[in-house]
Amino acid sequence: MDQNILERVNPVFNTAKMTVFQLASTGEKDAAAIAERLNLTFEETQNSASSKASPEQMNTSLIMLETRWRTSSAIALQTGCKTLVDLPCGYTPRAKDFAQKGIAYYGLDLPAAIAEAEPAILSLIDEDQRPLVHFCGVDATNGESLRAALKDTEGPLCITTEGLLMYFNDSEVGALCDNIRMLLSEHGGCWVTSDPETTFQYLMTLQPIAGDRFMEVMAKNKSMVQDKSDVSVGKSALIVSPRGDAAENMKNAMKFLAAHGLKAERMILSEYMPDINSLSKVTPEQAEAIRQNMHKCAYWKITTMDKSVAVDSADLSSESFDVQANVANETLNLSLKGRVDTLTAPNLLALYERIKAEYTLRAVAIDCGELAYISSAGLRVLLIMKKGSPDGVRLTGINATVREILAQTGFDSILDGAVSLLGSVIEKTLVKPTFLYYIFSVKFIKEGS
Ligand SMILES: C[S@@+](CC[C@H](N)C(=O)[O-])C[C@H]1O[C@@H](n2cnc3c(N)ncnc32)[C@H](O)[C@@H]1O
Known part of the structure; x- marks a missing residue:
């Protein structure tokens, strides 16, 4: 040329x-x-x-x-x-x-x-x-x-x-x-x-x-x-x-x-x-x-940044809750153990915020194999994670109890990779707080009974 x-x-x-x-x-x-x-x-x-x-x-x-x-x-x-x-x-x-x-x-x-x-x-x-x-x-x-x-x-x-x-x-x-x-x-x-x-x-x-x-x-x-x-x-x-x-x-x-x-x-x-x-x-x-x-x-x-980086989360563990975390390829991988309820969900959120400040995250993958229970407080943390993750939140290894909770609250739409639905379900619940209150109350009433 x-x-x-x-x-x-x-x-x-x-x-x-x-x-x-x-x-x-x-x-x-x-x-x-x-x-x-x-x-x-x-x-x-x-x-x-x-x-x-x-x-x-x-x-x-x-x-x-x-x-x-x-x-x-x-x-x-x-x-x-x-x-x-x-x-x-x-x-x-x-x-x-x-x-x-x-x-x-x-x-x-x-x-x-x-x-x-x-x-x-x-x-x-x-x-x-x-x-x-x-x-x-x-x-x-x-x-x-x-x-x-x-x-x-x-x-x-x-x-x-x-x-x-x-x-x-x-x-x-x-x-x-x-x-x-x-x-x-x-x-x-x-x-x-x-x-x-x-x-x-x-x-x-x-x-x-x-x-x-x-x-x-x-x-x-x-x-x-x-x-x-x-x-x-x-x-x-x-x-x-x-x-x-x-x-x-x-x-x-x-x-x-x-x-x-x-x-x-x-x-x-x-x-x-x-x-x-x-x-x-x-x-x-x-x-x-x-x-x-x-x-x-x-x-x-x-x-x-391909190598996975383990994140220290020992200070956020308690008797009823434990979490392991690592970041690889802009994905936060979490392994939850025990209960994520009003007492322990703040620890999960604190860990997420800490990691988010340090790493670029596009997705969150959560291994729920040892997760016994998740309350509305825990679901709110998932919602926060979803909002901060352009490629979504994916849950795996869910047991029957947790699966039922997720189904009752509409969060089951995020299971098995059907992540895109999460946004719309959650948007609805956000703009209609009474609806959110309603679905969580139903769950609590059911659990209490
Ligand atoms: C300031 S010179 C630096 C060259 C050399 N490293 C040096 O220190 O002398 C900028 C160089 O960038 C090259 N360049 C500009 N756009 C490029 C592109 N899209 N792909 C490859 N080289 C490019 C130019 O051809 C030029 O050789």
């Missing part, structure tokens, strides 16, 4: 020319060889229609980019995975470093970038190491393209993502998370990304260099990157904004991940960051301030 047509559809791969030129400017020889082979120039890669890169902007970008490049590699190596998936790989020479270490390298990017990157990068790699290096054109939002590109890999994958999430909107970043989760579930491994806290890292690098002018320089840099990618940069739910309540923004980004079955560990940058050549381009005081600021920045090591 004509490169010009590909560029008009999605010019974002031009941002990778900007970054490889910056890496070359830090003294990285292989990046310089690639930049030369692609005839990249300062004017073409650093300036844009709207702005010219200032020296302070350029120094910040070099330090930021070199830190990202070297630290991501250091974290990827530390994972011990023997296959690296560089998504998106852009034009950087990472393939060479990893192949030299005997690690299989998969460089994935848009077809337009791969068409130019693959020959330039392969030309740097020794003949005997080439079998370890693979390039493939993909769209990161297209799961099948990723699955096909990685079908011949062996063992767990370390997927690195640098400079991608800021170009995606929420739906694209959601699709990427689902795809990565699918890959990690199928192959094992982890996803290392610098992107969620990239704005912080830029700010923390720029601030010692630009002093009071840092907000102005930051805005200029953003508009330049936007020009090159032709999208509004940095708006997705996984990019943590330093504006407003940053801690809350971070929590929301983590929640977004959890909603896609992923969880992140923050890898503090300063703990993994090797020597950075381009820090020599600023004063020693500025370099030291930047190094100190890197204690506050992190890359995220992301893994799936």
Whole structure:
């Protein structure tokens, strides 16, 4: 396909020319060889229609980019995975470093970038190491393209993502998370990304260099990157904004991940960051301030939440009631024992609220094999769970007594997977409290008699 047509559809791969030129400017020889082979120039890669890169902007970008490049590699190596998936790989020479270490390298990017990157990068790699290096054109939002590109890999994958999430909107970043989760579930491994806290890292690098002018320089840099990618940069739910309540923004980004079955560990940058050549381009005081600021920045090591997590519920047990809980695949699995009545239902609700605050839940599955009795108080807790679970509440192993209670109160419609009816039965009872009172009274009168 004509490169010009590909560029008009999605010019974002031009941002990778900007970054490889910056890496070359830090003294990285292989990046310089690639930049030369692609005839990249300062004017073409650093300036844009709207702005010219200032020296302070350029120094910040070099330090930021070199830190990202070297630290991501250091974290990827530390994972011990023997296959690296560089998504998106852009034009950087990472393939060479990893192949030299005997690690299989998969460089994935848009077809337009791969068409130019693959020959330039392969030309740097020794003949005997080439079998370890693979390039493939993909769209990161297209799961099948990723699955096909990685079908011949062996063992767990370390997927690195640098400079991608800021170009995606929420739906694209959601699709990427689902795809990565699918890959990690199928192959094992982890996803290392610098992107969620990239704005912080830029700010923390720029601030010692630009002093009071840092907000102005930051805005200029953003508009330049936007020009090159032709999208509004940095708006997705996984990019943590330093504006407003940053801690809350971070929590929301983590929640977004959890909603896609992923969880992140923050890898503090300063703990993994090797020597950075381009820090020599600023004063020693500025370099030291930047190094100190890197204690506050992190890359995220992301893994799936597939494993079941047992939840401690010992403090909520009593003589007549016990509950075991674990969370797996966004489902809360409960095992109830004894009676759930007015005395014990608060414990069940407290446990549910505690778990709900910590995990994303889509469904609740309740094993009632050892549940002897459930009163209206217990049924109200089921109703609360149903309201908070988009995929419903499922009960199994119900004994005859409990089955009769559920049938009398209309809750039997949730049995054996017929969950969807629960909503309507319960809505009715909610809008008509007297009806609810009536059905529960009938049950109590019956039991009392
Ligand atoms: C800023 S560059 C980063 C490249 C490389 N990681 C680096 O640090 O130089 C952004 C890259 O994202 C790639 N990209 C954008 N949208 C993509 C998509 N939907 N699927 C795969 N790659 C994409 C672009 O082609 C470009 O190479």
